Amino acid sequence: MGAGIAALTLSPLRTFGTANEPVVKAIPASGESIPVIGMGTWRTFNVGRDEAMRDARTEVLKVFFEKGGGMIDSSPMYGSAQEVLGYGFEKLGIPDALFSADKVWTRDGAKTRDQVAESEELWGIEQFDLMQVHNLVAWEPHLESLWRMKEEGRVRYVGISTSHGRRHDDFERIMKAGGIDFIQVTYNLTHRDVERRILPLATDEGIAVIANRPFDGGSLVRRLKDGDYPLPDWAEEFDCDNWAEFLLKFIVSHPDVTCAIPATTRVSHMRENMGAGRGRMPDAETRDRMIEYVENL
Amino acid sequence: MTEYLSYSLADFIPFTDETYFRLFERLNETQWPVHFAAMLLGIGAIVLVRRGRGRYAAILLAAAWGWVALQFHFRLYAELMQAAPFFGWMFVIQGTLLLGFGLIGRLDGGDSGGWHAWLGYGLVAFGMVLFPFIAPLTGRGWAGAEYFGIAPDPTAIATLGILLIAAPLRWLGPLTIVPVAWCAVSGATLWALGAPSAPVMAAAGGVALAGAVGRAAQQR
Numbered sequence: 001m002g003a004g005i006a007a008l009t010l011s012p013l014r015t016f017g018t019a020n021e022p023v024v025k026a027i028p029a030s031g032e033s034i035p036v037i038g039m040g041t042w043r044t045f046n047v048g049r050d051e052a053m054r055d056a057r058t059e060v061l062k063v064f065f066e067k068g069g070g071m072i073d074s075s076p077m078y079g080s081a082q083e084v085l086g087y088g089f090e091k092l093g094i095p096d097a098l099f100s101a102d103k104v105w106t107r108d109g110a111k112t113r114d115q116v117a118e119s120e121e122l123w124g125i126e127q128f129d130l131m132q133v134h135n136l137v138a139w140e141p142h143l144e145s146l147w148r149m150k151e152e153g154r155v156r157y158v159g160i161s162t163s164h165g166r167r168h169d170d171f172e173r174i175m176k177a178g179g180i181d182f183i184q185v186t187y188n189l190t191h192r193d194v195e196r197r198i199l200p201l202a203t204d205e206g207i208a209v210i211a212n213r214p215f216d217g218g219s220l221v222r223r224l225k226d227g228d229y230p231l232p233d234w235a236e237e238f239d240c241d242n243w244a245e246f247l248l249k250f251i252v253s254h255p256d257v258t259c260a261i262p263a264t265t266r267v268s269h270m271r272e273n274m275g276a277g278r279g280r281m282p283d284a285e286t287r288d289r290m291i292e293y294v295e296n297l
Numbered sequence: 298m299t300e301y302l303s304y305s306l307a308d309f310i311p312f313t314d315e316t317y318f319r320l321f322e323r324l325n326e327t328q329w330p331v332h333f334a335a336m337l338l339g340i341g342a343i344v345l346v347r348r349g350r351g352r353y354a355a356i357l358l359a360a361a362w363g364w365v366a367l368q369f370h371f372r373l374y375a376e377l378m379q380a381a382p383f384f385g386w387m388f389v390i391q392g393t394l395l396l397g398f399g400l401i402g403r404l405d406g407g408d409s410g411g412w413h414a415w416l417g418y419g420l421v422a423f424g425m426v427l428f429p430f431i432a433p434l435t436g437r438g439w440a441g442a443e444y445f446g447i448a449p450d451p452t453a454i455a456t457l458g459i460l461l462i463a464a465p466l467r468w469l470g471p472l473t474i475v476p477v478a479w480c481a482v483s484g485a486t487l488w489a490l491g492a493p494s495a496p497v498m499a500a501a502g503g504v505a506l507a508g509a510v511g512r513a514a515q516q517r
């Protein structure tokens with residue numbers, strides 16, 4: 001991750017930005033800052049070998065970095081997504097700002113290193129910034145191997161992922177046991193389970209939080225957009241122009257959340273999403289108001 | 298246990314509708330003009346079956362299933378879906394079953410008459426003639442139209458039709474398992490993708506199943 005982005009925050013609790021600079025937050029384990037809006041690749045980047053579609057996704061990738069993006073999240077579970085990212089990087093070059101996050105996803109606990117190496121090759125990068133254990137599959141042996149790889153300098157951060165509110169008890173146990181730099185969980189305006197225990201625990205333990213499914217897989221943002229619901233006037237107060245920004249700013253303004261990783265197939269949506277990583281953010285009171293507003297639509 | 302209840306069908310479909318339907322455009326781009334051969338093959342199979350020459354019809358049908366396995370499942374769909382080779386082997390098994398049963402004369406009965414045979418002709422007409430219209434009718438354009446012997450859905454539907462016409466009752470069961478299962482898999486995939494054509498596959502599989510069961514009941 002290069003230094004191209006202005007670190008506007010000194011503590012992960014404060015997020016302010018000007019319209020021109022991407023808002024960043026610090027990774028507690030290191031103090032390194034990353035932009036609060038990243039990008040996911042589930043479904044959207046699994047387009048196979050079709051060149052026309054690969055080129056279209058490369059455009060999405062290009063706009064992501066032009067607009068100040070950093071973290072990209074993928075997994076061996078996502079079909080050809082890793083390979084399609086690799087295709088994009090071959091065309092665009094590997095941006096300095098890239099914060100590469102991938103996962104280990106195999107029941108074979110002895111295959112950690114092999115799978116990481118395979119994924120590096122597919123992305124076309126030398127090594128990952130963050131390697132997560134996907135959905136806690138065979139997490140014990142994988143974490144052991146990943147910690148050793150971290151010691152050897154083969155990966156920079158180690159994490160675990162889940163979604164849809166699954167296995168939060170296991171998550172808490174693993175987080176308390178130490179050694180975890182990042183967790184990835186589902187958090188969005190209508191799915192806020194993690195607010196009760198997981199997010200505060202992450203802050204207590206000094207763990208960075210990636211919010212996945214920020215649009216609830218797309219249904220949330222589509223419902224608000226297709227329903228032609230108006231944004232409240234007070235959305236202006238936190239520089240919000242559209243529903244995508246509204247939903248994403250809600251997530252990344254949570255003091256315990258480090259970044260969100262919306263996925264998209266479209267350049268126009270990528271522009272909207274990246275807009276959420278700029279300007280003022282809602283405060284705690286405004287966040288409550290946001291929940292109430294959407295619940296009453 | 299409750300964790301499993303939190304999964305929905307869509308959690309198992311790792312691509313978007315756009316990417317899935319693009320597969321059929323790519324299939325057509327790379328297969329053209331095999332479509333003509335496939336169409337002749339389909340027409341040949343139905344003519345042969347009517348004349349009681351099921352063993353030759355079986356060879357043609359087996360070729361269609363093998364071709365779809367190779368070109369669709371193993372070559373294209375496998376780029377997106379980990380389960381695609383499994384579906385490919387399902388199609389290979391169906392081709393082998395058709396060939397095996399056909400060669401030992403189990404499809405030689407000819408048109409067995411009755412309402413289920415008419416249902417069979419209906420499914421054949423639907424699979425071979427009407428199915429390609431689904432893509433343009435649902436806004437996907439002709440480029441992604443699905444044809445018998447090229448794409449899996451019309452191949453499964455037309456084959457079910459032929460089996461309803463020609464297969465003797467006791468062989469109907471084993472020969473319809475894979476095509477009916479594919480109707481379910483494809484219908485579920487389309488449903489998860491929110492495609493308007495999802496009910497079509499479910500209905501086609503249901504109609505074939507109803508035909509087979511109805512026929513069994515009639516002959517008892």
Ligand SMILES: NC(=O)c1ccc[n+]([C@@H]2O[C@H](COP(=O)([O-])OP(=O)(O)OC[C@H]3O[C@@H](n4cnc5c(N)ncnc54)[C@H](OP(=O)(O)O)[C@@H]3O)[C@@H](O)[C@H]2O)c1
Pocket residue numbers: 039040041042043044073074134135161162163184211212213214215216217218219221222225244261262263264265266268269270272273
């Ligand atoms: N267990 C795990 O580790 C796990 C589980 C789930 C997710 N994840 C990660 O988290 C990422 C995000 O989750 P997700 O992809 O499931 O869901 P998501 O980001 O909540 O939603 C993606 C959907 O939102 C739509 N969308 C994006 N931006 C939009 C905009 N501005 N306006 C309207 N629609 C928009 C996209 O459609 P368009 O293409 O039309 O924009 C897409 O269908 C994944 O890609 C993956 O990397 C990890």
